Amino acid sequence: MGIHPVIGVDVGGSGVKAALVDVERGELVSDRPRLETPQPATPDRVAHTVAQLVDGLGGSSVIGVTVPGVVSTGVVRTAANIDSTWIGTDACGLFSKQLGVPCTVINDADAAGLAEMRFGAGRGRDGVAIMVTLGTGIGSAVFVDGNLVPNTELGHLEFKGQVAEHYAAAAVRKAQHLTWEQWGRRVGHYLTMLTTLFSPELIVVGGGVSRKFDRFADEIAALVPTNTEVVPAALQNRAGIVGAALVAAGDR
Structure with missing residues (x-):
């Protein structure tokens, strides 16, 4: 890869995080x-927030940014969890x-999945692997023999009469005052649906949770078929x- 360290920026529905990354070691x-994601999370306001973080880190020759949407x-x-004015924006x-330097932009869950498949829970795994990120919404990244199928957005599938992320996202646990066990059963039911659709060998659960x-x-283990391994990121x-x-450094 040859370029390191590189600044990675993760734009979420509630917060924007950044750091310098050694892309050879992950x-x-x-x-x-x-920093808190500005509200409303318009392109210009988010770009300003990203610039604050990048300046604080001293900058980088290339920068990678995630956004919670199809890219x-x-x-x-x-733009499910950011302002609708993002739709059609050349991010x-x-x-x-x-930022004054070349930037790459990728879906946030796809970025997380790429990192887990290279350095984390999915390293060396073949077959079908799915990463789900549980946060403000539900993001997803699907891999076949280590190759990304981009922009799957499986958190937007209809499930139990509603959008899946409105049923099982981490934010729902807090908003509806669910216990970990109650919420875990919801996540288990959702992951079971994904196993029915994709028959993955591996599901990686990401996000702060x-x-x-x-x-x-x-609760997940009690519901998900045993031929699918479910592990934390x-x-x-x-x-x-x-x-x-990683993507900014040209490795995907």
């Missing part, structure tokens, strides 16, 4: 500052202009930052 080599050739096509051009996987793992909520930096 490790953060700086602090990981975080095609640098253009954002959907690569926006961030490159704001991956640090507390043991609090809801039993090894990089936890650092995965999006690492994946963004």
Whole structure:
């Protein structure tokens, strides 16, 4: 890869995080500052927030940024958990202009999945693997023999009469005051649906809740078929930052 360290920026529905990343080892080599996602999360306001974080880290020759939406050739096509004005925005051009260096932009869950498949829980795994990121919404990244199928957005499938992320996202647990066990059963039912559709050998559970996987793992294990292994993300909520930096360094 040859370029390191590289700044990765992970734009989420509630917070924006960034760090310098050693892209050869998949490790953060700086602090990981975080700022609240501006509301409304318009392109210009998010770009300004990203610039604050990048400036605080001292900059980088290339920068990778994630966004919570479908990204095609640098253009954002959907905006479920950010402002609708992102739709049709040339995000690569926006961030490159704001930051003054070349920027790449990728879906946030795809970035996290790339990091986990290279450095984390999916390393060396063939077959079908799915990463789900549980946060403000549900992101997904699907891999076949280590190759990414981009922009799957499986959190937007209809499930139990509603959008799946409105049923099982981590934010739902807090909003509806669910216990870890109650929420874990919801996640288990959702993951079981994914096993029916894709027959994955591996599901990696990411997002901030991956640090507390043991609090809801039993509920998942009771529901998901035993031929699908379900594990927490090894990089936890650092995965999006690492994946963004990987893509910026030209490795995907």
